[in-house]
Amino acid sequence: MIPQTSPGASYRAHQTEIDGAVARVMQSGVYILGKEVSAFETEFSTYLGSRYGIGVGSGTDALHIALRACGIGTGDRVATTPLTASATAAAIEMAGAIPMFVDVDPRTGLLDPERLERAIKGAGSQRLKAIVPVHLYGYPADMEAITALANRYGLMVIEDCAQSHGASIDLRKVGTWGHMAAFSFYPTKNLGGMGDGGAVITNDRSLAEKALLLREYGWRERYVSERAGVNSRLDEMQAAILRAKLPHLDHENRRRREVAELYARALPGATLDTIRPTAKVQHVYHQYVVMCDRRDELLSFLKKEGIGALIHYPVPLHRQPAYYSRRPPQEDALANSESMCGRVLSLPMFPELTNEQVDMVIHVVNQWETAVRVPV
Ligand SMILES: *Cc1c(COP(=O)(O)O)cnc(C)c1O
Secondary structure (H helix, E strand, O other): OEOOOOHHHHHHHOHHHHHHHHHHHHHHOOOEOOHHHHHHHHHHHHHHOOOEEEEEOOHHHHHHHHHHHOOOOOOOEEEEOOOOOHHHHHHHHHOOOEEEEOOEOOOOOOEOHHHHHHHHHHOOOOOEEEEEOEOHHHOOOOHHHHHHHHHHHOOEEEEEOOOOOOOEEOOEEOOOOOOEEEEEOOOOOOOOOOOOOEEEEEOOHHHHHHHHHHHEOOEEEOOEEOOOOOEOOOEHHHHHHHHHHHHHHHHHHHHHHHHHHHHHHHOOOOOOEEOOOOOOEEOOOOOEEEEOOOHHHHHHHHHHOOEOOEOOOOOOHHHOHHHHHHOOOOOOOOHHHHHHHOOEEEEOOOOOOOHHHHHHHHHHHHHHHHHHOOOO
8 A cells, every 4th residue: 555645754754853843842831932933934944935924723824814914804806726725714714804716727726917907907906915936735826926926016925835845946945935924834734743733934024923923822922812813733743843854855756756756657648637837846746746637437446456656636716605705707717727627636745666666657558548548
């Protein structure tokens, strides 16, 4: 059995350092907002090339707090993609705002800047305030185009970096392009803790201060709430574990790229489409996604052969009961996202995958392809 992802393998790869980090926190007697969190905030924002990092309780909270720090509130609209985790829309709704879904580029699954501009122009009297681009699967969204649009139309940009730790565009890391960015440290992410965790990133001092207040009851001074904040703190143990793992992130991302290269070279290109990054981006392969018209058949074949595979995502957000009322009026406005949801499949992808396991996955996919191929 080859799993699709393996947080346990990540633990075993760094066991000594993680066990040491956990013991250090236990013995310190400080478990909330101590020196591990502040050290991690500095180390992670420095790694990205940004000035401020604020550790919070999850990636969803990071998005929510960033949106609120940017002044997004009740009734405001936020443009985003429907091809993403529920978390992206959940955070927008938590801030009291309304997601405005814009279709993706069918070649990448990322927000399409041209459609985005049309949606911005079409927003009319609706109070469109911000854009939340998602660097889906570890592939950076077109931040040059998106930030140019934001400047032209006076919009805030909050990057959803939950799947893209370490990815970059022209060597500038994602998370440093927008006004703010949100990261998740959910265990399966490229940088994952052993529980929930997240971070808000920004270069702007006043936005950083707002996020800092919001994460703990709106306190500047203890017990005095300046704003109606929340309780969303990264805990000391997660911070210590993340500090142990951060120095390994770059070489683990390199291994993910190696695995992607092996897949790309050996999988049947005629039956399976893949997402090909351009030369100016560094993709960090949170997921390795293939696209296939007979996706469900391939998925059951892989299951039967003991290969873990997942679908990211089976249903676009505007087709889900909670967000159905947020769908655009035009029936086919999000056709690319819908069609991708029916075709995408995520193969096993994590840095501890061995070459033998990768070969096995390739072998099984090719076996399936030979069996279903239409004879010419
Ligand atoms: C995982 C994820 C999140 C949310 O992270 P949590 O830490 O689980 O709250 C947000 N956006 C995307 C695209 C994600 O993949």
